[in-house]
Amino acid sequence: MSAAQPLLALQNLTKYFPAGGLRLPWTQPDWVKAVDDVSVSIPAGQTLGLVGESGCGKTTITRLILRLVQPTAGEILFEGRDVFELRGKDLLHYRQAVQAVFQDPFSSLSPRMRVGDIIAEPFTVHTNASHQTTIDRVAEALELVGLSPAHAKRFPHEFSGGQRQRIAIARAIATSARLIVLDEPVSALDVSIRAQIMTLLEDLQRQLGVSYLFIGHDLATVTHISQRIAVMYLGKIVEEAGADELTAAPLHPYTRALFAAALPADPDDQHEDLVVSGSVPSALNPPSGCYFHPRCPFAMPRCSAERPLLKAVSATRQVACHLY
Helix, strand or coil: CCCCCCCEEEEEEEEEEECCCCCCCCCCCCEEEEEEEEEEEECCCCEEEEECCCCCCHHHHHHHHCCCCCCCEEEEEECCEEHHHCCHHHHHHHHHHEEEECCCCCCCCCCCCCHHHHHHHHHHHHCCCCHHHHHHHHHHHHHHCCCCHHHHHCCHHHCCHHHHHHHHHHHHHCCCCCEEEEECCCCCCCHHHHHHHHHHHHHHHHHHCCEEEEEECCHHHHHHHCCEEEEEECCEEEEEEEHHHHHHCCCCHHHHHHHHHCCCCCCCCCCCCCCCCCCCCCCCCCCCCCCCCCCCCCCCHHHHHCCCCCEEEECCEEECCCCC
């Protein structure tokens, strides 16, 4: 992998799901456009934040990256190779290199397995390590996430929520993962515990050089940990920029509305009062033109007829909006 090549790149990634329900055999199915022509990349050792309302396609992107579903169109390139063309040992290498940490640590950990076996399972699947090497690896992973090797003998129900999330992170790093998909990893935790987990993730990134795709609703959390942020709306990326740049001056009306709805870190900060009306349209029948135009306070006649493309407005920012 060259220095300029990203670790993971999504290129025109598209995923449509057939709508449920009965239909006549000679009719065409309706399609839910969960992910619609998404292109983003994650450099090695960095974090890309992905934000948007529920139902915008964030989880579908997670499932595509983990190869749990096949794309309708487009590619996912890992170190320059299409992950959906990987077979045999190459596919095993990809599954070893890309791990996930989910929102609810309790439901993602088997209650019938001891913590040591939970952490060891992906490591033993992807390596031919001896029993002692596996035990050492589990102990090392537990220590990296701030737990004791003695905790390997316990069951998940014997830990707090924050400790269980540390166990989930230990399982992800046990395989020497290059990329970890973090799907709302702190939203189920208390505020004080969130800060501890965020600090842990940052420390692990510095120590191990791992990359993150951080999916979340809390803009302050996503901004804090990410180098770049991509904003999704109804299956499309509407804005992408550096985290500090996006926070200081969001451009797309949807991005501005997200930040306006979030509580400011400092009550004395200037806070834009931008309110959007209506609800998110159905991905089964999205609006014509710009998907956001029925809710946008700045909508023009052009917005309902012509779909804006994601274009660079500076060297470090892309926006899909006719205002720019």
